[in-house]
Amino acid sequence: MLALKEVLEALRQLGPDEFRVLSAVERGMSRYMYVPMEEISRLTRYDEDYTSALVRKLNSMGLLQRHTGNYVGYILTSRGYDCLALNTLIKRGVLESIGVSPLGRGKESDVYPGKTAGNKLVAVKFHRIGRTSFRQTRKLRSYIGERRHISWLYQSRLAAESEYRALRILHPSGVSVPKPIDWNRHIVVYECLEGVELFRAPELADAALFRDLLLEEILKAYGKGVVHSDLSEYNVMVVGEKPVLFDWPQWVSSSHPMAMHYLKRDIHNILKFFKRKYDISYDLNKVINKLMSRGEGFA
Numbered sequence: 001m002l003a004l005k006e007v008l009e010a011l012r013q014l015g016p017d018e019f020r021v022l023s024a025v026e027r028g029m030s031r032y033m034y035v036p037m038e039e040i041s042r043l044t045r046y047d048e049d050y051t052s053a054l055v056r057k058l059n060s061m062g063l064l065q066r067h068t069g070n071y072v073g074y075i076l077t078s079r080g081y082d083c084l085a086l087n088t089l090i091k092r093g094v095l096e097s098i099g100v101s102p103l104g105r106g107k108e109s110d111v112y113p114g115k116t117a118g119n120k121l122v123a124v125k126f127h128r129i130g131r132t133s134f135r136q137t138r139k140l141r142s143y144i145g146e147r148r149h150i151s152w153l154y155q156s157r158l159a160a161e162s163e164y165r166a167l168r169i170l171h172p173s174g175v176s177v178p179k180p181i182d183w184n185r186h187i188v189v190y191e192c193l194e195g196v197e198l199f200r201a202p203e204l205a206d207a208a209l210f211r212d213l214l215l216e217e218i219l220k221a222y223g224k225g226v227v228h229s230d231l232s233e234y235n236v237m238v239v240g241e242k243p244v245l246f247d248w249p250q251w252v253s254s255s256h257p258m259a260m261h262y263l264k265r266d267i268h269n270i271l272k273f274f275k276r277k278y279d280i281s282y283d284l285n286k287v288i289n290k291l292m293s294r295g296e297g298f299a
């Protein structure tokens with residue numbers, strides 16, 4: 001498991017020349033499996049001796065990984081990628097500091113608390129696709145499409161971009177999601193929620209009302225053309241007595257051929273949870289029909 005503390009320590013030891021090398025390797029990785037020294041030197045426009053000294057330093061810091069085979073080449077490690085993305089967000093003034101104890105850890109992400117330059121508390125989500133193998137492919141299929149060879153780095157960036165895009169559609173439309181702030185590479189910065197996930201929330205005062213509010217949000221998102229597709233009690237936060245829906249990288253558009261299937265599955269997961277924990281019975285088809293008959297969005 002990657003410790004953010006080490007990334008932050010590394011970040012402090014990097015100057016503009018080191019960043020130039022990291023970003024050259026990043027660019028080189030779109031053309032090479034392992035980026036050769038000559039290519040890094042060509043991209044940085046530093047001579048080979050200077051480039052190689054910087055590469056050695058970054059390699060020893062664990063930000064670049066060296067591969068020997070037919071030729072010697074380098075790739076970014078996920079720690080190196082973290083440094084590039086954090087540096088960009090810091091330079092933009094989006095992030096001022098970041099805490100090292102995670103707000104949460106998922107299978108494909110680490111979420112840390114951060115502060116903006118204006119001292120606002122935010123959540124900083126590092127997408128880490130490739131850490132697990134099976135689930136990721138299922139979840140990402142809709143936006144990877146048919147491309148087969150796709151690196152963890154590119155997948156993680158796509159996941160972040162996709163999540164940010166969903167929040168940018170939903171938040172201004174009044175759907176209850178964390179307010180998006182910015183994104184870079186595999187990192188999304190958004191509002192920090194002061195609540196507790198539904199699956200481990202203490203007994204709700206009015207569970208039936210909460211369930212209906214939640215269904216209402218799913219319906220509103222659908223009305224904006226967005227289906228979460230991985231909704232469950234794990235991706236809903238109880239903030240006050242209100243639901244906030246988070247974890248959106250795998251969303252699909254309502255015009256997606258499987259949109260209806262995912263929508264029903266999302267609704268079903270929620271209904272099942274409320275049946276199990278609060279004994280609120282349901283008839284899935286009745287609920288779906290009732291929502292659909294409301295018109296708006298549900299055509």
Ligand SMILES: Nc1ncnc2c1ncn2[C@@H]1O[C@H](COP(=O)(O)OP(=O)(O)OP(=O)(O)O)[C@@H](O)[C@H]1O
Pocket residue numbers: 103104105106107108109110111123125178190191192193194197234235246247248
């Ligand atoms: N905006 C936020 N504010 C506070 N905590 C958050 C926020 N977003 C995420 N978290 C915490 O981080 C955890 C992981 O976040 P999230 O569900 O978005 O990713 P994930 O679980 O990796 O995705 P997956 O469900 O695919 O495994 C959450 O369960 C929650 O505890």
Ligand SMILES: [Mg+2]
Pocket residue numbers: 106234235247
């Ligand atoms: Mg989650």
